Amino acid sequence: MKIPTFEDVSRAFSEHRGGPVPEFVRACPEAEALWRDLEAIQRATRESPVRTLSADELVVREVELLQTVSRLSAGPLSKTWTPSSALAAAGLASIAIAAGITLLVVAQSDPIGEERLGTARVISHTAGARYEHFSTSDPIDDTARIETLRVSKGLLTFKIPDAAPHSRFRIVTDDAEIVLSSGDVEVGVVDGRLMKLRVLGGRAELRREDGGPLMLATGNFWERSPEALAGPPASPEQSRARAAEPASPEQSRTRAAEPSAPERGHASEVDPPPTDTRASRSEGRLPTLRGPRPQRVIAQESSAHAEVAEEARATPATRRTESPTGSPHQTQEPIGARGAPQAANPDELAYADAWSLLQTDHPSRAADRFADVGDGPLAPDALYWRGVALTRARRSSEAEAAFARYLEIYPEADRAYEVTVLVGFLALDRGAREDARIRFQAGLQAPASAVRMAARRGLDALDDAPK
Amino acid sequence: MGCAVTAKLLHVRALDREQDLSDQEILSRCAAGDERALGALYRRHSLTVYRFLSRLVGASSPDLDDLAQAVFLVAWRRSADFRPNAPVSSWLFGIAANAVRDRRRSERRLFRLLTRFKENEPPPAPAPDAVAMHRELVDRAGAAVRMLPIDLQVAYVMCDIEEVPCREAAEILGLRIGTLWRRLHDARKRLRKALLEDAK
Numbered sequence: 001m002k003i004p005t006f007e008d009v010s011r012a013f014s015e016h017r018g019g020p021v022p023e024f025v026r027a028c029p030e031a032e033a034l035w036r037d038l039e040a041i042q043r044a045t046r047e048s049p050v051r052t053l054s055a056d057e058l059v060v061r062e063v064e065l066l067q068t069v070s071r072l073s074a075g076p077l078s079k080t081w082t083p084s085s086a087l088a089a090a091g092l093a094s095i096a097i098a099a100g101i102t103l104l105v106v107a108q109s110d111p112i113g114e115e116r117l118g119t120a121r122v123i124s125h126t127a128g129a130r131y132e133h134f135s136t137s138d139p140i141d142d143t144a145r146i147e148t149l150r151v152s153k154g155l156l157t158f159k160i161p162d163a164a165p166h167s168r169f170r171i172v173t174d175d176a177e178i179v180l181s182s183g184d185v186e187v188g189v190v191d192g193r194l195m196k197l198r199v200l201g202g203r204a205e206l207r208r209e210d211g212g213p214l215m216l217a218t219g220n221f222w223e224r225s226p227e228a229l230a231g232p233p234a235s236p237e238q239s240r241a242r243a244a245e246p247a248s249p250e251q252s253r254t255r256a257a258e259p260s261a262p263e264r265g266h267a268s269e270v271d272p273p274p275t276d277t278r279a280s281r282s283e284g285r286l287p288t289l290r291g292p293r294p295q296r297v298i299a300q301e302s303s304a305h306a307e308v309a310e311e312a313r314a315t316p317a318t319r320r321t322e323s324p325t326g327s328p329h330q331t332q333e334p335i336g337a338r339g340a341p342q343a344a345n346p347d348e349l350a351y352a353d354a355w356s357l358l359q360t361d362h363p364s365r366a367a368d369r370f371a372d373v374g375d376g377p378l379a380p381d382a383l384y385w386r387g388v389a390l391t392r393a394r395r396s397s398e399a400e401a402a403f404a405r406y407l408e409i410y411p412e413a414d415r416a417y418e419v420t421v422l423v424g425f426l427a428l429d430r431g432a433r434e435d436a437r438i439r440f441q442a443g444l445q446a447p448a449s450a451v452r453m454a455a456r457r458g459l460d461a462l463d464d465a466p467k
Numbered sequence: 468m469g470c471a472v473t474a475k476l477l478h479v480r481a482l483d484r485e486q487d488l489s490d491q492e493i494l495s496r497c498a499a500g501d502e503r504a505l506g507a508l509y510r511r512h513s514l515t516v517y518r519f520l521s522r523l524v525g526a527s528s529p530d531l532d533d534l535a536q537a538v539f540l541v542a543w544r545r546s547a548d549f550r551p552n553a554p555v556s557s558w559l560f561g562i563a564a565n566a567v568r569d570r571r572r573s574e575r576r577l578f579r580l581l582t583r584f585k586e587n588e589p590p591p592a593p594a595p596d597a598v599a600m601h602r603e604l605v606d607r608a609g610a611a612v613r614m615l616p617i618d619l620q621v622a623y624v625m626c627d628i629e630e631v632p633c634r635e636a637a638e639i640l641g642l643r644i645g646t647l648w649r650r651l652h653d654a655r656k657r658l659r660k661a662l663l664e665d666a667k
Contacts, residue, residue, distance in 0.1 A: 044601070045658075
C-alpha cells in the first residue's frame with residue numbers, strides 16, 4: 001500500500017474538516033501521527049490570545065469609525081480621525097453609554113483650513129475609476145498618519161499638498177506601491193495592476209512586486225508594457241526569462257522613442273539598503289546594500305522613462321508615448337497638469353545622480369554627490385542617504401558624523417529612530433559598546449516594530465560580540 | 468491636540484428591527500449611504516474581525532485598531548460590490564487580509580533596511596509537564612503563525628482557524644483552489660516544523 005505523503009494528509013485535512021479521520025490515514029501510523037500534529041497545531045493556534053473588546057470599547061470604536069466615515073463623506077478625501085477628536089468622542093460616548101442612549105456621531109465638515117492641507121486630493125479621474133482611501137498611524141511616528149489610496153482601476157491624478165509634514169501618502173495597487181510626501185502624480189491602473197505612473201511634481205518612490213524600487217522626480221514616468229496585461233505579475237525569474245526573448249515591435253518602438261532609465265539616470269532602480277544578512281552577521285560588520293538588479297529586466301518587463309530638462313520643455317507631441325491600454329486619454333496631457341512638467345532643479349539632479357551612483361555600486365561617489373544637495377526639501381533625505389552610502393563605502397567615521405548631523409538637525413524626523421539604531425551598529429563596529437547599547441536601547445522606544453526589532457538585534461549582537 | 472473637530476452628537480435610533488436584518492440587507496443599506504447600517508455591521512462583525520486580525524498581527528499589536536477601522540471603511544466603500552455567494556464575515560476576512568498585506572509591505576522594507584537577521588531563534592527548552600508544554604505550544608503557535616509569509620498566514624487563519632470553506636476562501640482571495648491548498652499545505656508544513664519537529 002502506498003504510504004501517504006504529508007501533502008496527501010494535508011489535502012485530506014482540508015477536505016475532512018471536523019469529520020472522522022479518513023481510512024487511508026488511519027491505516028498508516030506515520031500519516032495518522034501527522035494528522036494528530038496538524039490537529040494539535042490547529043488547537044494551539046485557536047487557543048492563542050486574540051483581542052476582544054469590552055462593550056464600552058466597542059461603542060467608542062464604533063463612534064470613531066462613524067466619525068471617520070462622516071468626515072470622508074464630507075468631501076473628496078477630506079481629513080481623517082485624530083487623537084483629539086477620538087478623545088472628545090470617547091468622552092461624549094461615555095456620557096451617552098451612561099445614559100443608555102444609542103448614538104451616532106455626525107461630524108460637520110470642518111472649515112477649509114490648514115488641516116486640510118495634510119490630505120491628498122483627487123484632481124481628476126476617468127469615469128468608472130475605483131479607489132478606496134484609509135488612514136493608519138505611521139509605523140515610524142505614531143503621531144503621524146499614513147494615508148493610503150488603494151486604486152483598483154482608472155486613470156487618476158492626485159495632488160498631495162506640500163504642507164503635510166506629519167503625513168505620508170501611499171498609493172497601492174495589487175502589484176505596486178507608490179510612496180510620496182508631496183507633489184502631483186498621475187496613476188493608471190487596470191485590473192488592480194499599475195500600468196503607468198507619471199510624476200507631475202515632486203518626487204515619488206515606486207515599489208513593485210516584480211522589480212526593485214524606482215525613484216521618480218518631476219517629469220519622470222514609468223509604464224508597463226502592454227504585453228504585461230496578458231498574464232499575472234511576473235516573478236523576477238519570469239522577468240529574466242522574458243529578457244532573453246526578442247522584443248515585440250511595439251516594445252522596440254517604445255524604447256527607441258524614450259531611452260530607458262539607466263541611460264538617463266533619472267528614474268533609478270535601487271534595491272533598498274541593507275541587508276546582506278548572513279555575511280554581515282558572520283563577519284560582524286554592518287549590513288550592506290545589495291547590488292543593483294539587472295537593468296535589462298526593466299527594459300523588457302516595463303519601460304521606465306525619464307523626461308528631464310530637454311523633454312520637459314518639449315511639446316506634448318514629442319513627449320507622446322505608447323499607451324499601455326491604447327485609450328486616447330492616456331496619450332494626452334494629463335488632466336489637471338499645469339502645463340509642461342518643470343525642469344528638474346540642481347538639487348533634484350544631484351539627488352538623482354547620487355541615487356544612480358548608489359545603484360551602480362559607487363557608494364563613495366554617491367555619498368559625495370548626496371552632499372551636493374542643498375538646503376531644500378530634499379536635504380533630510382539626502383543627508384540620510386549620504387550616511388547610508390558612507391556606511392557602505394566603509395567611511396564609517398564620516399557616516400557616523402553624517403548620521404549625527406541628521407539627528408542634530410532633524411531630531412523629530414520620521415527616520416530619527418532608524419538613524420539612532422544605525423549609529424548603534426556603527427558604534428558597535430568600532431568597539432564602542434556602551435555607546436552602541438545606549439543607541440539600541442533608545443531604538444527600543446521606536447514606534448515602529450521593525451525599528452524596535454532592529455534595536456533588539458543590535459542588543460543581541462552586542463551580547464554576542466567579543467568583549 | 469491641535470485639531471479642532473466640530474462634531475455634534477445626534478440621538479438617533481438604531482436601524483429598525485436591526486436584529487431581524489440579514490447581513491446582506493445591512494450591506495445594501497450601507498451601499499445606499501446609511502451610516503447607521505455601518506454601525507450595525509460593525510456591532511455584528513467587529514469582534515470577528517478583531518479576532519481574525521489578532522491572528523495575523525498579534526493580539527497586542529498597536530496596529531490592531533487602525534486595521535480594524537480600515538477594514539470597515541473599505542467594507543463601507545465596497546458594500547455595493549458585495550455578492551451574496553459568501554458570508555459577510557468571509558468577505559470581511561478578505562478585506563482584512565488585504566489591509567494587513569498593505570501594512571506588511573511598507574514594514575518589510577523598513578525591516579530589510581534595519582535588521583541584521585538572525586535565523587530562527589532557537590526554541591526554548593520544553594517545559595517539564597504536559598500542561599506547561601501545552602501552554603508553551605499555545606504561546607508559540609500564535610507567534611509561529613505570525614511569522615509565516617502573509618499569503619500562507621491568510622490561508623491558514625482563514626481556512627484552518629476561522630473555518631472558512633476552502634472553495635469560498637479561494638474565491639474571496641481570488642485564487643484557484645489548488646493554489647489555496649498548496650498555501651495551506653505549505654503553512655502547515657512550516658508550522659509543524661517550527662512547533663513540533665524542532666521541539667522534539
